[in-house]
Amino acid sequence: MFRIDKDENSIKPLKARSFSELGFKERQHLQEWIAKYPSCLGEDLLIIQKEFAGFSDTQERLDLLALDKKGRLVIIENKLDDTGKDVTWQAMKYASYCASLKTESICGIYQDHLTKTGQPGTASELIADFLEVADLSEVTLNRGVSQRIMLIAANFRKEVTSTVLWLMNFKLQVQCFKVTPWSMGDDLFLNVEQIIPVKDTQDFVIGLADKAQDEVQTSxxxxxxxxxxxxxxxxxxxxxxxxxxxxxxxxxxxxxxxxxxxxxxxxxxxxxxxxxxxxxxxxxxxxxxxxxxxxxxxxxxxxxxxxxxxxxxxxxxxxxxxxxxxxxxxxxxxxxxxxxxxxxxxxxxxxxxxxxxxxxxxxxxxxxxxxxxxxxxxxxxxxx
Incomplete structure:
Protein backbone atom coordinates (compact mmCIF):
# COMPACT_ATOMS: atom_id res chain seq x y z
CA MET A 1 0.00 0.00 0.00
CA PHE A 2 1.28 3.45 -0.93
CA ARG A 3 0.52 7.03 -0.02
CA ILE A 4 0.21 9.47 -2.92
CA ASP A 5 2.34 12.62 -2.56
CA LYS A 6 0.76 15.15 -4.90
CA ASP A 7 3.42 17.80 -4.23
CA GLU A 8 6.26 15.52 -5.33
CA ASN A 9 4.13 13.60 -7.84
CA SER A 10 5.24 10.32 -6.35
CA ILE A 11 4.12 7.52 -4.10
CA LYS A 12 5.55 6.52 -0.74
CA PRO A 13 5.20 3.03 0.69
CA LEU A 14 3.35 2.42 3.94
CA LYS A 15 4.78 -0.16 6.30
CA ALA A 16 2.80 -3.34 6.87
CA ARG A 17 2.51 -4.05 10.58
CA SER A 18 1.09 -6.78 12.79
CA PHE A 19 -1.58 -6.29 15.41
CA SER A 20 0.59 -7.87 18.10
CA GLU A 21 3.54 -5.55 17.58
CA LEU A 22 1.19 -2.56 17.76
CA GLY A 23 -0.32 -3.86 20.99
CA PHE A 24 -3.83 -4.36 19.59
CA LYS A 25 -6.08 -7.05 21.03
CA GLU A 26 -8.73 -9.15 19.33
CA ARG A 27 -11.65 -8.38 21.61
CA GLN A 28 -10.66 -4.94 22.86
CA HIS A 29 -9.72 -3.46 19.50
CA LEU A 30 -10.52 -5.37 16.28
CA GLN A 31 -13.91 -6.50 17.52
CA GLU A 32 -14.83 -2.99 18.68
CA TRP A 33 -13.75 -1.43 15.39
CA ILE A 34 -16.01 -3.76 13.45
CA ALA A 35 -18.89 -3.35 15.92
CA LYS A 36 -18.72 0.43 15.57
CA TYR A 37 -18.29 0.44 11.78
CA PRO A 38 -19.65 -2.86 10.37
CA SER A 39 -19.88 -1.41 6.86
CA CYS A 40 -16.09 -1.89 6.66
CA LEU A 41 -17.10 -5.43 5.64
CA GLY A 42 -18.57 -4.09 2.42
CA GLU A 43 -22.28 -3.92 3.22
CA ASP A 44 -24.81 -2.57 5.69
CA LEU A 45 -24.98 -4.78 8.77
CA LEU A 46 -26.81 -4.29 12.06
CA ILE A 47 -24.78 -5.55 15.02
CA ILE A 48 -27.28 -7.09 17.44
CA GLN A 49 -24.91 -8.62 20.02
CA LYS A 50 -21.27 -8.86 21.08
CA GLU A 51 -19.81 -11.91 22.79
CA PHE A 52 -23.07 -13.77 22.32
CA ALA A 53 -23.30 -16.78 24.63
CA GLY A 54 -26.98 -17.65 24.45
CA PHE A 55 -26.45 -21.30 23.55
CA SER A 56 -27.91 -24.14 25.61
CA ASP A 57 -25.48 -26.49 27.38
CA THR A 58 -22.36 -24.67 26.24
CA GLN A 59 -20.26 -21.75 27.46
CA GLU A 60 -19.02 -20.85 23.98
CA ARG A 61 -19.24 -17.25 22.78
CA LEU A 62 -19.28 -15.94 19.24
CA ASP A 63 -17.59 -12.60 18.65
CA LEU A 64 -20.27 -10.59 16.86
CA LEU A 65 -23.80 -11.41 15.78
CA ALA A 66 -25.40 -9.25 13.08
CA LEU A 67 -28.33 -9.01 10.68
CA ASP A 68 -27.98 -8.23 7.00
CA LYS A 69 -30.45 -6.35 4.83
CA LYS A 70 -32.35 -9.55 4.01
CA GLY A 71 -32.93 -10.40 7.68
CA ARG A 72 -30.31 -13.17 7.72
CA LEU A 73 -28.11 -13.75 10.75
CA VAL A 74 -24.41 -13.09 10.19
CA ILE A 75 -21.87 -14.81 12.46
CA ILE A 76 -18.66 -12.76 12.59
CA GLU A 77 -15.52 -14.38 13.98
CA ASN A 78 -12.42 -12.26 14.48
CA LYS A 79 -8.84 -13.41 14.80
CA LEU A 80 -5.79 -11.16 14.91
CA ASP A 81 -2.56 -12.13 13.17
CA ASP A 82 -3.51 -15.76 12.43
CA THR A 83 -6.80 -17.61 12.05
CA GLY A 84 -5.63 -20.79 13.72
CA LYS A 85 -6.74 -24.07 12.17
CA ASP A 86 -10.14 -24.50 13.81
CA VAL A 87 -11.86 -21.16 13.11
CA THR A 88 -14.03 -22.60 10.31
CA TRP A 89 -15.35 -25.40 12.51
CA GLN A 90 -15.90 -22.92 15.33
CA ALA A 91 -17.92 -20.57 13.14
CA MET A 92 -19.97 -23.43 11.69
CA LYS A 93 -20.90 -24.55 15.21
CA TYR A 94 -22.08 -21.03 16.04
CA ALA A 95 -24.10 -20.85 12.83
CA SER A 96 -25.79 -24.16 13.72
CA TYR A 97 -26.54 -22.90 17.22
CA CYS A 98 -28.12 -19.73 15.79
CA ALA A 99 -30.17 -21.56 13.14
CA SER A 100 -33.08 -22.12 15.54
CA LEU A 101 -33.39 -18.46 16.63
CA LYS A 102 -36.79 -16.97 15.79
CA THR A 103 -37.78 -13.36 15.30
CA GLU A 104 -38.89 -12.92 18.92
CA SER A 105 -35.60 -14.34 20.24
CA ILE A 106 -33.56 -12.16 17.88
CA CYS A 107 -35.40 -9.06 19.06
CA GLY A 108 -34.71 -10.08 22.65
CA ILE A 109 -31.00 -10.55 21.92
CA TYR A 110 -30.80 -7.14 20.28
CA GLN A 111 -32.79 -5.46 23.07
CA ASP A 112 -30.34 -6.90 25.59
CA HIS A 113 -27.47 -5.47 23.53
CA LEU A 114 -29.14 -2.04 23.39
CA THR A 115 -29.63 -2.07 27.15
CA LYS A 116 -26.06 -3.16 27.90
CA THR A 117 -24.56 -0.52 25.59
CA GLY A 118 -26.89 2.28 26.72
CA GLN A 119 -28.46 2.78 23.29
CA PRO A 120 -32.02 4.11 23.03
CA GLY A 121 -34.81 2.53 21.06
CA THR A 122 -36.92 -0.60 20.78
CA ALA A 123 -35.28 -3.58 19.11
CA SER A 124 -38.22 -4.54 16.89
CA GLU A 125 -38.64 -0.98 15.60
CA LEU A 126 -34.92 -0.51 14.96
CA ILE A 127 -34.71 -3.82 13.10
CA ALA A 128 -37.74 -2.88 10.99
CA ASP A 129 -36.12 0.47 10.19
CA PHE A 130 -32.87 -1.26 9.23
CA LEU A 131 -34.72 -3.68 6.94
CA GLU A 132 -36.76 -0.77 5.53
CA VAL A 133 -40.10 -2.39 6.29
CA ALA A 134 -43.03 -0.83 8.06
CA ASP A 135 -43.40 -3.63 10.58
CA LEU A 136 -41.55 -6.83 11.46
CA SER A 137 -44.71 -8.80 10.76
CA GLU A 138 -43.89 -8.23 7.09
CA VAL A 139 -40.67 -10.30 7.21
CA THR A 140 -39.26 -13.46 8.72
CA LEU A 141 -35.86 -13.14 10.35
CA ASN A 142 -33.31 -15.95 10.12
CA ARG A 143 -35.35 -17.89 7.60
CA GLY A 144 -34.37 -21.52 7.01
CA VAL A 145 -30.66 -22.26 6.64
CA SER A 146 -29.78 -18.75 5.52
CA GLN A 147 -27.14 -18.05 8.18
CA ARG A 148 -23.96 -16.42 6.91
CA ILE A 149 -20.39 -16.58 8.25
CA MET A 150 -17.70 -13.90 8.07
CA LEU A 151 -14.14 -14.76 9.09
CA ILE A 152 -11.72 -11.91 9.75
CA ALA A 153 -7.96 -12.18 10.30
CA ALA A 154 -4.61 -10.83 9.17
CA ASN A 155 -3.54 -14.21 7.79
CA PHE A 156 -5.53 -17.28 6.76
CA ARG A 157 -4.09 -20.76 7.00
CA LYS A 158 -4.42 -23.02 3.98
CA GLU A 159 -6.61 -25.47 5.87
CA VAL A 160 -9.03 -22.62 6.53
CA THR A 161 -9.18 -21.25 2.98
CA SER A 162 -9.42 -24.77 1.54
CA THR A 163 -12.36 -25.61 3.82
CA VAL A 164 -14.15 -22.37 3.03
CA LEU A 165 -13.83 -22.88 -0.72
CA TRP A 166 -15.17 -26.43 -0.35
CA LEU A 167 -18.13 -25.27 1.75
CA MET A 168 -19.08 -22.70 -0.87
CA ASN A 169 -19.80 -25.55 -3.28
CA PHE A 170 -22.71 -26.43 -1.00
CA LYS A 171 -24.06 -22.86 -1.13
CA LEU A 172 -22.98 -22.03 2.41
CA GLN A 173 -22.31 -18.31 2.51
CA VAL A 174 -18.86 -17.91 4.01
CA GLN A 175 -16.64 -14.87 3.45
CA CYS A 176 -13.02 -14.29 4.45
CA PHE A 177 -11.68 -10.80 5.09
CA LYS A 178 -7.97 -10.08 5.38
CA VAL A 179 -7.27 -7.17 7.72
CA THR A 180 -3.86 -5.52 7.66
CA PRO A 181 -2.63 -2.62 9.82
CA TRP A 182 -0.30 -0.16 8.06
CA SER A 183 1.69 2.77 9.33
CA MET A 184 3.43 5.89 8.09
CA GLY A 185 5.16 7.77 10.86
CA ASP A 186 2.73 8.02 13.75
CA ASP A 187 -0.32 7.53 11.53
CA LEU A 188 -1.97 4.09 11.50
CA PHE A 189 -4.24 2.70 8.80
CA LEU A 190 -6.36 -0.44 8.47
CA ASN A 191 -7.02 -2.18 5.18
CA VAL A 192 -9.99 -4.58 5.01
CA GLU A 193 -9.98 -6.79 1.92
CA GLN A 194 -12.43 -9.54 1.02
CA ILE A 195 -10.37 -12.42 -0.31
CA ILE A 196 -12.98 -15.22 -0.44
CA PRO A 197 -15.02 -15.10 -2.53
CA VAL A 198 -13.21 -12.57 -4.70
CA LYS A 199 -15.34 -9.43 -4.48
CA ASP A 200 -15.98 -9.22 -8.23
CA THR A 201 -17.53 -12.70 -8.22
CA GLN A 202 -19.41 -12.50 -4.93
CA ASP A 203 -22.75 -11.32 -6.33
CA PHE A 204 -22.77 -14.15 -8.85
CA VAL A 205 -21.89 -16.84 -6.31
CA ILE A 206 -24.30 -15.61 -3.65
CA GLY A 207 -26.97 -14.89 -6.25
CA LEU A 208 -27.09 -18.54 -7.27
CA ALA A 209 -27.52 -19.62 -3.65
CA ASP A 210 -30.16 -16.98 -2.95
CA LYS A 211 -32.14 -17.97 -6.03
CA ALA A 212 -32.21 -21.61 -4.96
CA GLN A 213 -33.20 -20.71 -1.42
CA ASP A 214 -35.92 -18.32 -2.55
CA GLU A 215 -37.43 -20.96 -4.80
CA VAL A 216 -37.44 -23.52 -1.98
CA GLN A 217 -38.85 -21.07 0.56
CA THR A 218 -41.73 -19.77 -1.50
CA SER A 219 -44.80 -20.88 0.40
Whole structure:
Protein backbone atom coordinates (compact mmCIF):
# COMPACT_ATOMS: atom_id res chain seq x y z
CA MET A 1 0.00 0.00 0.00
CA PHE A 2 1.28 3.45 -0.93
CA ARG A 3 0.52 7.03 -0.02
CA ILE A 4 0.21 9.47 -2.92
CA ASP A 5 2.34 12.62 -2.56
CA LYS A 6 0.76 15.15 -4.90
CA ASP A 7 3.42 17.80 -4.23
CA GLU A 8 6.26 15.52 -5.33
CA ASN A 9 4.13 13.60 -7.84
CA SER A 10 5.24 10.32 -6.35
CA ILE A 11 4.12 7.52 -4.10
CA LYS A 12 5.55 6.52 -0.74
CA PRO A 13 5.20 3.03 0.69
CA LEU A 14 3.35 2.42 3.94
CA LYS A 15 4.78 -0.16 6.30
CA ALA A 16 2.80 -3.34 6.87
CA ARG A 17 2.51 -4.05 10.58
CA SER A 18 1.09 -6.78 12.79
CA PHE A 19 -1.58 -6.29 15.41
CA SER A 20 0.59 -7.87 18.10
CA GLU A 21 3.54 -5.55 17.58
CA LEU A 22 1.19 -2.56 17.76
CA GLY A 23 -0.32 -3.86 20.99
CA PHE A 24 -3.83 -4.36 19.59
CA LYS A 25 -6.08 -7.05 21.03
CA GLU A 26 -8.73 -9.15 19.33
CA ARG A 27 -11.65 -8.38 21.61
CA GLN A 28 -10.66 -4.94 22.86
CA HIS A 29 -9.72 -3.46 19.50
CA LEU A 30 -10.52 -5.37 16.28
CA GLN A 31 -13.91 -6.50 17.52
CA GLU A 32 -14.83 -2.99 18.68
CA TRP A 33 -13.75 -1.43 15.39
CA ILE A 34 -16.01 -3.76 13.45
CA ALA A 35 -18.89 -3.35 15.92
CA LYS A 36 -18.72 0.43 15.57
CA TYR A 37 -18.29 0.44 11.78
CA PRO A 38 -19.65 -2.86 10.37
CA SER A 39 -19.88 -1.41 6.86
CA CYS A 40 -16.09 -1.89 6.66
CA LEU A 41 -17.10 -5.43 5.64
CA GLY A 42 -18.57 -4.09 2.42
CA GLU A 43 -22.28 -3.92 3.22
CA ASP A 44 -24.81 -2.57 5.69
CA LEU A 45 -24.98 -4.78 8.77
CA LEU A 46 -26.81 -4.29 12.06
CA ILE A 47 -24.78 -5.55 15.02
CA ILE A 48 -27.28 -7.09 17.44
CA GLN A 49 -24.91 -8.62 20.02
CA LYS A 50 -21.27 -8.86 21.08
CA GLU A 51 -19.81 -11.91 22.79
CA PHE A 52 -23.07 -13.77 22.32
CA ALA A 53 -23.30 -16.78 24.63
CA GLY A 54 -26.98 -17.65 24.45
CA PHE A 55 -26.45 -21.30 23.55
CA SER A 56 -27.91 -24.14 25.61
CA ASP A 57 -25.48 -26.49 27.38
CA THR A 58 -22.36 -24.67 26.24
CA GLN A 59 -20.26 -21.75 27.46
CA GLU A 60 -19.02 -20.85 23.98
CA ARG A 61 -19.24 -17.25 22.78
CA LEU A 62 -19.28 -15.94 19.24
CA ASP A 63 -17.59 -12.60 18.65
CA LEU A 64 -20.27 -10.59 16.86
CA LEU A 65 -23.80 -11.41 15.78
CA ALA A 66 -25.40 -9.25 13.08
CA LEU A 67 -28.33 -9.01 10.68
CA ASP A 68 -27.98 -8.23 7.00
CA LYS A 69 -30.45 -6.35 4.83
CA LYS A 70 -32.35 -9.55 4.01
CA GLY A 71 -32.93 -10.40 7.68
CA ARG A 72 -30.31 -13.17 7.72
CA LEU A 73 -28.11 -13.75 10.75
CA VAL A 74 -24.41 -13.09 10.19
CA ILE A 75 -21.87 -14.81 12.46
CA ILE A 76 -18.66 -12.76 12.59
CA GLU A 77 -15.52 -14.38 13.98
CA ASN A 78 -12.42 -12.26 14.48
CA LYS A 79 -8.84 -13.41 14.80
CA LEU A 80 -5.79 -11.16 14.91
CA ASP A 81 -2.56 -12.13 13.17
CA ASP A 82 -3.51 -15.76 12.43
CA THR A 83 -6.80 -17.61 12.05
CA GLY A 84 -5.63 -20.79 13.72
CA LYS A 85 -6.74 -24.07 12.17
CA ASP A 86 -10.14 -24.50 13.81
CA VAL A 87 -11.86 -21.16 13.11
CA THR A 88 -14.03 -22.60 10.31
CA TRP A 89 -15.35 -25.40 12.51
CA GLN A 90 -15.90 -22.92 15.33
CA ALA A 91 -17.92 -20.57 13.14
CA MET A 92 -19.97 -23.43 11.69
CA LYS A 93 -20.90 -24.55 15.21
CA TYR A 94 -22.08 -21.03 16.04
CA ALA A 95 -24.10 -20.85 12.83
CA SER A 96 -25.79 -24.16 13.72
CA TYR A 97 -26.54 -22.90 17.22
CA CYS A 98 -28.12 -19.73 15.79
CA ALA A 99 -30.17 -21.56 13.14
CA SER A 100 -33.08 -22.12 15.54
CA LEU A 101 -33.39 -18.46 16.63
CA LYS A 102 -36.79 -16.97 15.79
CA THR A 103 -37.78 -13.36 15.30
CA GLU A 104 -38.89 -12.92 18.92
CA SER A 105 -35.60 -14.34 20.24
CA ILE A 106 -33.56 -12.16 17.88
CA CYS A 107 -35.40 -9.06 19.06
CA GLY A 108 -34.71 -10.08 22.65
CA ILE A 109 -31.00 -10.55 21.92
CA TYR A 110 -30.80 -7.14 20.28
CA GLN A 111 -32.79 -5.46 23.07
CA ASP A 112 -30.34 -6.90 25.59
CA HIS A 113 -27.47 -5.47 23.53
CA LEU A 114 -29.14 -2.04 23.39
CA THR A 115 -29.63 -2.07 27.15
CA LYS A 116 -26.06 -3.16 27.90
CA THR A 117 -24.56 -0.52 25.59
CA GLY A 118 -26.89 2.28 26.72
CA GLN A 119 -28.46 2.78 23.29
CA PRO A 120 -32.02 4.11 23.03
CA GLY A 121 -34.81 2.53 21.06
CA THR A 122 -36.92 -0.60 20.78
CA ALA A 123 -35.28 -3.58 19.11
CA SER A 124 -38.22 -4.54 16.89
CA GLU A 125 -38.64 -0.98 15.60
CA LEU A 126 -34.92 -0.51 14.96
CA ILE A 127 -34.71 -3.82 13.10
CA ALA A 128 -37.74 -2.88 10.99
CA ASP A 129 -36.12 0.47 10.19
CA PHE A 130 -32.87 -1.26 9.23
CA LEU A 131 -34.72 -3.68 6.94
CA GLU A 132 -36.76 -0.77 5.53
CA VAL A 133 -40.10 -2.39 6.29
CA ALA A 134 -43.03 -0.83 8.06
CA ASP A 135 -43.40 -3.63 10.58
CA LEU A 136 -41.55 -6.83 11.46
CA SER A 137 -44.71 -8.80 10.76
CA GLU A 138 -43.89 -8.23 7.09
CA VAL A 139 -40.67 -10.30 7.21
CA THR A 140 -39.26 -13.46 8.72
CA LEU A 141 -35.86 -13.14 10.35
CA ASN A 142 -33.31 -15.95 10.12
CA ARG A 143 -35.35 -17.89 7.60
CA GLY A 144 -34.37 -21.52 7.01
CA VAL A 145 -30.66 -22.26 6.64
CA SER A 146 -29.78 -18.75 5.52
CA GLN A 147 -27.14 -18.05 8.18
CA ARG A 148 -23.96 -16.42 6.91
CA ILE A 149 -20.39 -16.58 8.25
CA MET A 150 -17.70 -13.90 8.07
CA LEU A 151 -14.14 -14.76 9.09
CA ILE A 152 -11.72 -11.91 9.75
CA ALA A 153 -7.96 -12.18 10.30
CA ALA A 154 -4.61 -10.83 9.17
CA ASN A 155 -3.54 -14.21 7.79
CA PHE A 156 -5.53 -17.28 6.76
CA ARG A 157 -4.09 -20.76 7.00
CA LYS A 158 -4.42 -23.02 3.98
CA GLU A 159 -6.61 -25.47 5.87
CA VAL A 160 -9.03 -22.62 6.53
CA THR A 161 -9.18 -21.25 2.98
CA SER A 162 -9.42 -24.77 1.54
CA THR A 163 -12.36 -25.61 3.82
CA VAL A 164 -14.15 -22.37 3.03
CA LEU A 165 -13.83 -22.88 -0.72
CA TRP A 166 -15.17 -26.43 -0.35
CA LEU A 167 -18.13 -25.27 1.75
CA MET A 168 -19.08 -22.70 -0.87
CA ASN A 169 -19.80 -25.55 -3.28
CA PHE A 170 -22.71 -26.43 -1.00
CA LYS A 171 -24.06 -22.86 -1.13
CA LEU A 172 -22.98 -22.03 2.41
CA GLN A 173 -22.31 -18.31 2.51
CA VAL A 174 -18.86 -17.91 4.01
CA GLN A 175 -16.64 -14.87 3.45
CA CYS A 176 -13.02 -14.29 4.45
CA PHE A 177 -11.68 -10.80 5.09
CA LYS A 178 -7.97 -10.08 5.38
CA VAL A 179 -7.27 -7.17 7.72
CA THR A 180 -3.86 -5.52 7.66
CA PRO A 181 -2.63 -2.62 9.82
CA TRP A 182 -0.30 -0.16 8.06
CA SER A 183 1.69 2.77 9.33
CA MET A 184 3.43 5.89 8.09
CA GLY A 185 5.16 7.77 10.86
CA ASP A 186 2.73 8.02 13.75
CA ASP A 187 -0.32 7.53 11.53
CA LEU A 188 -1.97 4.09 11.50
CA PHE A 189 -4.24 2.70 8.80
CA LEU A 190 -6.36 -0.44 8.47
CA ASN A 191 -7.02 -2.18 5.18
CA VAL A 192 -9.99 -4.58 5.01
CA GLU A 193 -9.98 -6.79 1.92
CA GLN A 194 -12.43 -9.54 1.02
CA ILE A 195 -10.37 -12.42 -0.31
CA ILE A 196 -12.98 -15.22 -0.44
CA PRO A 197 -15.02 -15.10 -2.53
CA VAL A 198 -13.21 -12.57 -4.70
CA LYS A 199 -15.34 -9.43 -4.48
CA ASP A 200 -15.98 -9.22 -8.23
CA THR A 201 -17.53 -12.70 -8.22
CA GLN A 202 -19.41 -12.50 -4.93
CA ASP A 203 -22.75 -11.32 -6.33
CA PHE A 204 -22.77 -14.15 -8.85
CA VAL A 205 -21.89 -16.84 -6.31
CA ILE A 206 -24.30 -15.61 -3.65
CA GLY A 207 -26.97 -14.89 -6.25
CA LEU A 208 -27.09 -18.54 -7.27
CA ALA A 209 -27.52 -19.62 -3.65
CA ASP A 210 -30.16 -16.98 -2.95
CA LYS A 211 -32.14 -17.97 -6.03
CA ALA A 212 -32.21 -21.61 -4.96
CA GLN A 213 -33.20 -20.71 -1.42
CA ASP A 214 -35.92 -18.32 -2.55
CA GLU A 215 -37.43 -20.96 -4.80
CA VAL A 216 -37.44 -23.52 -1.98
CA GLN A 217 -38.85 -21.07 0.56
CA THR A 218 -41.73 -19.77 -1.50
CA SER A 219 -44.80 -20.88 0.40
CA UNK A 220 -48.52 -20.95 -0.16
CA UNK A 221 -48.95 -18.72 2.91
CA UNK A 222 -46.87 -15.95 1.33
CA UNK A 223 -48.80 -16.27 -1.91
CA UNK A 224 -52.05 -15.95 0.02
CA UNK A 225 -50.85 -12.79 1.77
CA UNK A 226 -49.91 -11.26 -1.57
CA UNK A 227 -53.37 -12.05 -2.90
CA UNK A 228 -54.97 -10.30 0.08
CA UNK A 229 -52.71 -7.25 -0.29
CA UNK A 230 -53.57 -6.88 -3.98
CA UNK A 231 -57.30 -7.16 -3.24
CA UNK A 232 -57.05 -4.73 -0.32
CA UNK A 233 -55.22 -2.09 -2.36
CA UNK A 234 -57.71 -2.54 -5.18
CA UNK A 235 -60.50 -1.67 -2.76
CA UNK A 236 -58.55 1.30 -1.35
CA UNK A 237 -58.03 2.67 -4.85
CA UNK A 238 -61.71 2.13 -5.74
CA UNK A 239 -62.92 4.04 -2.68
CA UNK A 240 -60.27 6.72 -3.16
CA UNK A 241 -61.44 7.33 -6.71
CA UNK A 242 -64.89 8.25 -5.40
CA UNK A 243 -63.29 11.04 -3.34
CA UNK A 244 -60.30 12.30 -5.33
CA UNK A 245 -58.47 11.86 -8.63
CA UNK A 246 -55.12 11.45 -6.85
CA UNK A 247 -55.08 7.67 -7.35
CA UNK A 248 -56.70 7.51 -10.79
CA UNK A 249 -53.56 6.09 -12.44
CA UNK A 250 -52.34 3.88 -9.60
CA UNK A 251 -52.53 0.08 -9.72
CA UNK A 252 -52.85 -2.36 -6.83
CA UNK A 253 -49.71 -4.29 -5.92
CA UNK A 254 -48.50 -6.77 -3.33
CA UNK A 255 -46.24 -4.50 -1.25
CA UNK A 256 -47.34 -3.09 2.10
CA UNK A 257 -47.71 0.38 0.55
CA UNK A 258 -48.87 2.17 -2.56
CA UNK A 259 -48.10 5.76 -3.48
CA UNK A 260 -49.06 8.67 -5.68
CA UNK A 261 -46.94 11.66 -6.64
CA UNK A 262 -47.23 15.02 -4.95
CA UNK A 263 -45.70 17.09 -7.75
CA UNK A 264 -42.40 17.23 -5.84
CA UNK A 265 -39.80 14.63 -6.67
CA UNK A 266 -39.28 12.09 -3.91
CA UNK A 267 -42.28 13.22 -1.89
CA UNK A 268 -45.27 10.88 -2.13
CA UNK A 269 -48.85 10.78 -0.94
CA UNK A 270 -48.67 7.17 0.26
CA UNK A 271 -50.92 4.59 1.85
CA UNK A 272 -49.34 1.91 4.06
CA UNK A 273 -50.95 -1.03 5.82
CA UNK A 274 -49.94 -4.20 7.64
CA UNK A 275 -51.19 -6.50 10.34
CA UNK A 276 -51.29 -3.77 12.97
CA UNK A 277 -52.08 -0.47 11.27
CA UNK A 278 -53.43 1.41 8.29
CA UNK A 279 -52.23 4.89 7.48
CA UNK A 280 -52.11 7.77 5.03
CA UNK A 281 -48.81 9.60 4.92
CA UNK A 282 -46.45 11.96 3.22
CA UNK A 283 -43.25 10.00 2.63
CA UNK A 284 -40.11 12.01 1.95
CA UNK A 285 -37.18 10.32 0.26
CA UNK A 286 -35.39 12.35 -2.39
CA UNK A 287 -32.27 10.17 -2.20
CA UNK A 288 -30.15 12.34 0.10
CA UNK A 289 -30.59 12.45 3.87
CA UNK A 290 -29.72 16.16 4.23
CA UNK A 291 -32.25 17.11 1.59
CA UNK A 292 -34.97 14.96 3.13
CA UNK A 293 -34.44 16.47 6.56
CA UNK A 294 -34.55 19.98 5.12
CA UNK A 295 -37.89 19.30 3.42
CA UNK A 296 -39.28 17.82 6.63
CA UNK A 297 -38.03 20.72 8.77
CA UNK A 298 -39.55 23.30 6.43
CA UNK A 299 -42.92 21.57 6.66
CA UNK A 300 -42.56 21.15 10.43
CA UNK A 301 -42.10 24.92 10.72
CA UNK A 302 -45.63 25.22 9.27
CA UNK A 303 -47.08 22.54 11.51
CA UNK A 304 -49.78 24.62 13.15
CA UNK A 305 -51.15 25.90 9.83
CA UNK A 306 -50.88 22.50 8.12
CA UNK A 307 -52.66 20.64 10.92
CA UNK A 308 -55.37 23.31 10.95
CA UNK A 309 -55.85 22.80 7.21
CA UNK A 310 -55.83 19.01 7.71
CA UNK A 311 -58.37 19.28 10.49
CA UNK A 312 -56.51 17.49 13.27
CA UNK A 313 -53.12 16.39 14.62
CA UNK A 314 -50.59 14.49 12.54
CA UNK A 315 -47.64 12.34 13.60
CA UNK A 316 -44.34 13.92 12.52
CA UNK A 317 -41.48 11.43 12.17
CA UNK A 318 -38.12 12.96 11.25
CA UNK A 319 -36.51 9.50 11.55
CA UNK A 320 -33.01 10.78 12.28
CA UNK A 321 -31.63 7.21 12.17
CA UNK A 322 -32.87 6.80 8.59
CA UNK A 323 -32.55 8.62 5.31
CA UNK A 324 -36.28 9.18 4.80
CA UNK A 325 -38.93 11.07 6.82
CA UNK A 326 -42.69 10.77 7.09
CA UNK A 327 -45.76 12.65 8.26
CA UNK A 328 -48.67 10.33 8.94
CA UNK A 329 -52.20 9.77 10.15
CA UNK A 330 -52.67 6.21 11.42
CA UNK A 331 -55.25 3.86 12.88
CA UNK A 332 -54.91 0.46 14.52
CA UNK A 333 -56.22 -2.22 12.18
CA UNK A 334 -55.28 -5.46 10.43
CA UNK A 335 -55.31 -5.53 6.65
CA UNK A 336 -55.45 -9.33 6.76
CA UNK A 337 -58.76 -9.25 8.64
CA UNK A 338 -61.47 -8.46 6.13
CA UNK A 339 -63.84 -7.32 8.90
CA UNK A 340 -61.47 -4.38 9.46
CA UNK A 341 -61.49 -3.25 5.85
CA UNK A 342 -64.55 -0.93 5.76
CA UNK A 343 -63.50 1.11 8.81
CA UNK A 344 -59.82 0.97 7.89
CA UNK A 345 -60.27 2.05 4.27
CA UNK A 346 -62.71 4.82 5.16
CA UNK A 347 -60.21 6.22 7.69
CA UNK A 348 -57.26 6.00 5.31
CA UNK A 349 -58.96 7.53 2.28
CA UNK A 350 -60.55 10.32 4.30
CA UNK A 351 -57.16 11.14 5.82
CA UNK A 352 -55.48 11.12 2.40
CA UNK A 353 -57.99 13.54 0.91
CA UNK A 354 -57.36 15.94 3.78
CA UNK A 355 -53.56 15.48 3.62
CA UNK A 356 -53.50 16.26 -0.09
CA UNK A 357 -55.64 19.35 0.41
CA UNK A 358 -53.47 20.64 3.26
CA UNK A 359 -50.05 19.92 1.75
CA UNK A 360 -50.42 20.33 -2.04
CA UNK A 361 -49.76 24.08 -2.21
CA UNK A 362 -47.06 24.21 0.51
CA UNK A 363 -45.19 21.42 -1.28
CA UNK A 364 -45.31 23.29 -4.59
CA UNK A 365 -43.80 26.38 -2.96
CA UNK A 366 -41.21 24.29 -1.14
CA UNK A 367 -40.30 22.53 -4.38
CA UNK A 368 -39.04 25.76 -5.93
CA UNK A 369 -37.00 26.51 -2.80
CA UNK A 370 -35.39 23.05 -2.70
CA UNK A 371 -34.51 23.08 -6.41
CA UNK A 372 -32.50 26.27 -5.89
CA UNK A 373 -30.36 24.76 -3.12
CA UNK A 374 -27.31 22.50 -2.94
CA UNK A 375 -27.22 19.97 -0.14
CA UNK A 376 -24.11 18.39 1.38
CA UNK A 377 -24.39 14.72 2.42
CA UNK A 378 -24.87 14.34 6.18
CA UNK A 379 -22.04 12.62 8.05
CA UNK A 380 -23.04 9.23 9.43
CA UNK A 381 -26.12 8.81 7.24
CA UNK A 382 -26.91 5.13 6.77
CA UNK A 383 -28.36 5.56 3.31
CA UNK A 384 -31.61 3.83 4.13
Missing amino acids: SAEAARNTIRREFWGEVIRVMQTKSRLYDNISAGVANWIGAGSGMRGVGFNFAAAGKYGRAEIYIDRGEQAENKYVFDQLLAQREALEAAFGGPLVWERLDHRRACRIKCETEADMFEREDWPRMIEFMTDAMVRIEKAFRDPLQKLNADVRSRTFEPEAGGDGS
